[in-house]
Amino acid sequence: MITHNQPTDFASEQEVRWCPGCGDYAILAQVKKMLSDMPLLREEQVFLSGIGCASRMPNYLSTYGFRGLHGGAVSAAMGLKLAQPNLTVWIVLGDGEGFGAATQHLLHACRRNVDVKVLFINNEIRGLSRGQESATTRPGTLTATCPEGSSDNPWHPCALALAAGATFVARSLDVDVDHLGTILQRASAHKGFAFVEILQNCKVYNDLVFDNLATQHDRPEHLIYLEHGKPMVYGAQNRQGIKFENASVALVQPNHAASTAPSIHDEASESSFAAQMLATLENPDFPECIGVFRAVTRICHHESFYRGANTPNPETPKLDLEGPDSFPVE
Amino acid sequence: MITHNQPTDFASEQEVRWCPGCGDYAILAQVKKMLSDMPLLREEQVFLSGIGCASRMPNYLSTYGFRGLHGGAVSAAMGLKLAQPNLTVWIVLGDGEGFGAATQHLLHACRRNVDVKVLFINNEIRGLSRGQESATTRPGTLTATCPEGSSDNPWHPCALALAAGATFVARSLDVDVDHLGTILQRASAHKGFAFVEILQNCKVYNDLVFDNLATQHDRPEHLIYLEHGKPMVYGAQNRQGIKFENASVALVQPNHAASTAPSIHDEASESSFAAQMLATLENPDFPECIGVFRAVTRICHHESFYRGANTPNPETPKLDLEGPDSFPVE
């Protein structure tokens, strides 16, 4: 058994082809690092994807890879997992694809807790098809198909995945490489449906949309790093915090009063509502969250599926062609 | 202008064909009653549907009706609304269809606040195709395609519609005719995407699943009638109540202490999380809610769509065939 513990062990022979400056390079690097850090066996990792810029990633990894249809990877992964429950199955999904042709497949997979890890690469635009809005594009964005500015209400991917039943949901950033590395490791270790939204900069069609979180000097004022069991604070000297109040979230300036105590983040909570609320917080009114929103364990799809009559018969079985109603010809 | 103010004015010539005892009969009656009570103009009401038992409803109404593809009604309705923004557009959708082939269309329509009214007839089974599980079927249900009992995690339709962005979301019961009537009137008056889940009894394939809420003598112990601005209490003498606590819901026995005061239902809340929490409450641990979970106003899809360059030109416009780069042949 050969182990591969260098990121380069996970590079395929193919030349990497994204635009200069694309955030996908950083993500690919962290994926390779995660694979080698764990370390994982090359032959047991399978990366599936469809069509899109991000979806090229499987081509660049020396694991097993399958680049099928735009929108088809999630269901194919579900089938693969039923055929070979021991493999670790990854899906790379752009926002355009994930919340376009794959919406249905994706949300049902959340519901069923299919044991796959989805890297949802969100650049809030359809890149490869040359810059159309997706269901995550923020209002007012000028796109190839919305030259007067997109007007639809976007989704928060993590919140919707949570609402649909995902058992592991996290968010990270292309350029925040250490954080991203950790989150990928967490996802890889999760048993069940893992959904990782990675905010990724599309240099060409949607440059700098995440700049407040990614590179601006005052980024600590804009985002919370979620940590399980820790109070949710942020900003210089952690002077700011957030707190659940009834069915919503409030900003607090923590001092010693109980009423201003920030809430403690609980990624293992039975209910997913706290996580959903965190996943929808948005600048400028609120900080945005990165980290693990939720990580709970529930029976996986392939397990419950095979718990019924589907288990292979341990003895050498024989096919009963006759059935109960056969008869000899007299 | 003829007005039609008798339910029978809204009956088509077609013979109604559901199984004896099917909950759809009661729903149809309330739909006709609502149409005549408002009263609404027959020619301005359009009912669209796909294929399923409930989806036969448009055939039985004397309004305009379009029974198209399994899964296709939501998008067709969106197109219709763009073509004729003044019509009132209704969609009848079974759970099998709505959370099967139509999942994607439906959730994006929530997101876009398409101005249509969806009657989501939930019998937690696929009826017309003879009894397969749907995404609302509760675990353990024996179905034609899950003879050993369904094992997937079901969705709560109202909660998912809310998570996806629906602006009006309500739930009612086939047999609770007065309540159903009121809810239908509210939906018809809502401007924007209205989602009404109607719990419906399928006599043949899923009999009595809603019996605790529908007909059992102790049904008041099992359900809350939500009313805007009123405390959320239920049971004999309203002795029980519920209350939002942090990011979840707790049972309370209201007395005079502030800490046991039930929360006040606010259907107009900006955030949809309270509504989502209510929509996921389930017997036996909690009461189940019927009524309006949420009713807020937001610009509708056809309005924002036509706010851009799409508005018809008021003057008689002329097509410019020449474009900027034409030239005379010299």
Place this chain on the structure above:
Amino acid sequence: MEEKTVNPGNPDLGAPSLPLAPAHAIRMTGDAHDGIAMLSHLFALAAGSRGYHLYSVPEYPAEIRAHANTLAGVHTSSLAFAPYQEPIDDRTSFLLAMNPAGLKLHESCLEKDGILLANSDSFGAEELACAGYLENPLAGKNQLFHRTISVPMAQLTNHAINLTRAGEKGALLSYREVDRCRNLFALGMLLWYYSIPIDPVLRWLKQKFSVNPSILDASQKAFKAGFIYSETANVFPQVPAYHPLESLSKKGRICRMISGNDASLLALKHVALKTNRPVLLASTSRPPSHEICSLAAKNTGDGFSFILADDEHAAASIAIGVSYGGGLGCTAVSGVGFPHQSEVVSLASAAELPLLLLEYQRAGISTGLPQRVAQSDLGMALMGRNGEAPLVVLAPDSPSDCFALTLLAAKVAMRFLAPVCILHDLLNSRASESWLIPEPESLPDFEFPHFASDSSSGPYECDDHLARPWITPGTPGKEHRLGGNERKLNSPQVSFLPQDHLAMNRHRAARMQRIAEFLGPLPVSGDNGAEILVLGWGGTKNVLEAACAMAKKSGISIAFAHLRFLNPLPKNMEMILNSYPKVIVAELNSGRLFALLKEKFEFNGISFTRQDGLNFVISQVEQAIIQFARRES
């Protein structure tokens, strides 16, 4: 109640080699509670043991639970049976009507001098009105058929069971339970009429109701009462003329009535067992494919499983995921759902993965007529993809052929790593026929060299079958990337170069030729040097065969061939078409096979079609053959 007198045809009394009746068709019809399906099944069981080859087609109501005695609630079974090796006859010479609505729907199909056997107890005023009869059609001036036999079956059944009148005190079984035995009374009458031994039925009842002695007793009583009543009351004006038994070569073999869906399922299970690879059927349940879905769900295990998908694209995608994982991914689909899977078929073709599509044709466009027969999706199967993505298309010729053909399809899919579509119609999937169960040793193996994971060739390096090694994820040291992009021949490297695309197009076309060789030639039966060839495909085989037999009697020399492989066509197709001066291509659509043949070959032929959602009628095909044979051309 003792059996004292029996008619000479009663095989119980030592006349085992008595000749069989000639080919017959009977139809049984009634309301939901009349138990038509069970009646038909038991008749087939008994007749099958006697040496008949049976072919039965059920018709269900479109309504799930229609109101009692309405036209919308009629259940029917049509049973054609003939001695083995003999052509069937589809003229209904016997109609059993358990209620007026059933009679109303089927009165037009009974031959003028056929026998109508009716349960007169359900021909009351209310039931008649429900069915739309103003007058009683069984008797009086409105009597429909001169050979009508009215029997108060409800009363007689009750009498037989309870030795009393219905509702009277002392009844041993409730009215409702008694009611459910009426079909057995009718069965007894039918078996008497056709001189079919009753033992198989008695055995079946004993097994079925062993846990419930009172029901067992009642059933037996009702059944025997029907049999005896026929004799004692001398109800039938005459019994059928028997003709000498030509062949009972099947004697002693084990037989069962099998539907096409049952047969398909058995085949899939066999593949799972033999290959030791997972076989998974992923599907929505769009009628008529919902039947195989329910059946599959009930029969999972031993490596075979079923999953209900949320839509057709998901279903096919799950299936291809299974195949990518080294199993056989299957999907069942019908009509309008088929094109949604086209994209996945193309992917299977591009990535070279096995995929098995069980397609169930329905009549009509859009929602159409899901309960009606048609061969409506051949065009879609042949052409319905972007670019030149080939799909192997096979069609079973009968219910039992669903077994053999599905095995073959799985073999092609796995041997060539290619998508394969089986085109079903209701005549081969929903219908049942007597099936001589094959010897286990005769079943094909599934071991191919390219399954070996230790081959040194790359993932796309083809063997002599033009099939690549089937290296599946999990195999150490063989990691590679597959997908839907065009690529270099024999390599996984993506390429958009014209010459590579051309090479791949040619490669895929060449593989289809290998598959044609693998599948073998089309056999032709009938006269050597015949003047006319009748060619069909799908579930119409028994009807076409019978029509040929009939037409032969008019002195026409006929050859008959029935295509089970539609793409690639058999290598001898052209040779066959050119061997006959005239060719008649019969199919239940607007003439798709005919068009396919015309497009490829030159021959002198006509297209004979039916497009109303019903099966061919033997005599009509016969007439068409005769006319065409006599036409100068």
Place this chain on the structure above:
Amino acid sequence: MEEKTVNPGNPDLGAPSLPLAPAHAIRMTGDAHDGIAMLSHLFALAAGSRGYHLYSVPEYPAEIRAHANTLAGVHTSSLAFAPYQEPIDDRTSFLLAMNPAGLKLHESCLEKDGILLANSDSFGAEELACAGYLENPLAGKNQLFHRTISVPMAQLTNHAINLTRAGEKGALLSYREVDRCRNLFALGMLLWYYSIPIDPVLRWLKQKFSVNPSILDASQKAFKAGFIYSETANVFPQVPAYHPLESLSKKGRICRMISGNDASLLALKHVALKTNRPVLLASTSRPPSHEICSLAAKNTGDGFSFILADDEHAAASIAIGVSYGGGLGCTAVSGVGFPHQSEVVSLASAAELPLLLLEYQRAGISTGLPQRVAQSDLGMALMGRNGEAPLVVLAPDSPSDCFALTLLAAKVAMRFLAPVCILHDLLNSRASESWLIPEPESLPDFEFPHFASDSSSGPYECDDHLARPWITPGTPGKEHRLGGNERKLNSPQVSFLPQDHLAMNRHRAARMQRIAEFLGPLPVSGDNGAEILVLGWGGTKNVLEAACAMAKKSGISIAFAHLRFLNPLPKNMEMILNSYPKVIVAELNSGRLFALLKEKFEFNGISFTRQDGLNFVISQVEQAIIQFARRES
């Protein structure tokens, strides 16, 4: 800088009736920043004013933003031009290479004695290496073409603009801005060589850069410098031979270079204006349909609108909703997306609603080769539905025909309330050609009797065109229910009866015949009583036409026809096929049209195809014609 000396071909100096050059093809290629598209556009503008008919096909890189000077980043435009009414020539006799990568990709297409004009400033060691050249191909022993003209365009442009060397102090424009004028320098050279007046370009620049005088000045300087440089430096070994101008009948008419996508869009906008009904295009943006989508989005208004749908099924469903609402619902789709809309097409057919599908064919199966040319979806368009759901299939024969054909398609869809598919290929959608703008009065009206909402007939009672009245929701007193179920003829009543289904099948088939009448016969050009007919469809028309003209020179008498209507076929199709002893059917697929014709008609023909994702080459078609003509048969 003054224009003192000009060559005799300079049309600025009073030789307006000078003859035109014969048919030519030139190719311009370079890196992203070389502005190839603008260069090609302006060349066409100028040449078009001069009286040439131009035809240009762009080639974009597959990468969105490739690294500089790589093969993956090459932009190219191929321009064929000929005097009006004359066939084009596709042999590249002039190649402009702005960088080595462009040359590398296109060196094989330049005729041996063609002219290579290269910007030598970008042939440095690094750029050469990037392109994979080991040695400089412009000069020395590795020189590729003997007629190579190396011009340091960057330096000369800089000099012309800044009167100084790049980077030196005193530069008026930045290096980057100067760089972007290089293409104008090259344009000046090209115009000089082809004796094309420069005024149209100067006018265009003035208009374009009016807000930015320094850029305007620089552009003009660069452009003129190229023109003058050609003359003064005497760079071209010889200028093309002119031949007498046969027809300038188009003189004075307004013309523009129009792409097929532009033309389609104009047509849709015209429909919205004329009908006063909403016209909406709903689509995902799967290449190559993404181009019409972006274009449509930029040009909404006056009743025309565009919406980006979440998937293809949604797109088509939105469109049918629009049609149900009384508008014209359109959807654009390509390749693998097409079958996903099949179900909606069937619904439109069953419910009788207009639906317009703009289908953009791509080469290959599955993801395939979205950037390559193919006529790959004809089979899908003709057959890709369940049952017998007819779809009208039309194909434009050139970029400008997209205008006329789209109008016609909309007319058929709305007149007959039927789904209509327009099959585009990249040769008619992405390519551009000179278009003589039609007189507004010549454009068709859209007023039909069945639009009237006051007709007394029911929603499915057909008129003489077999079209039902188009009653739309909102009309008082006309409420009715439509849908995808089978029904009684002339009535909305759902029916599953065989006879009704048959009647509806016949009705739909009969309507296709009416549509064939409406569309009219296929015109044939060329020799009366010719020995061979060349038949094509789609965007290959100009190439096939040219090939016919060439073959004629070998003494073969040829007729030529190009199908724009593929389903229903023109009524005179059979007559035409039977009028010629030999027929050659040319198409960019495996021979689908040929198969369609063979299936329907008897004729003596061959199929001539190309399947590698490229267009036909004139000389190859010519050879095929000659060979077939000479073959005994």
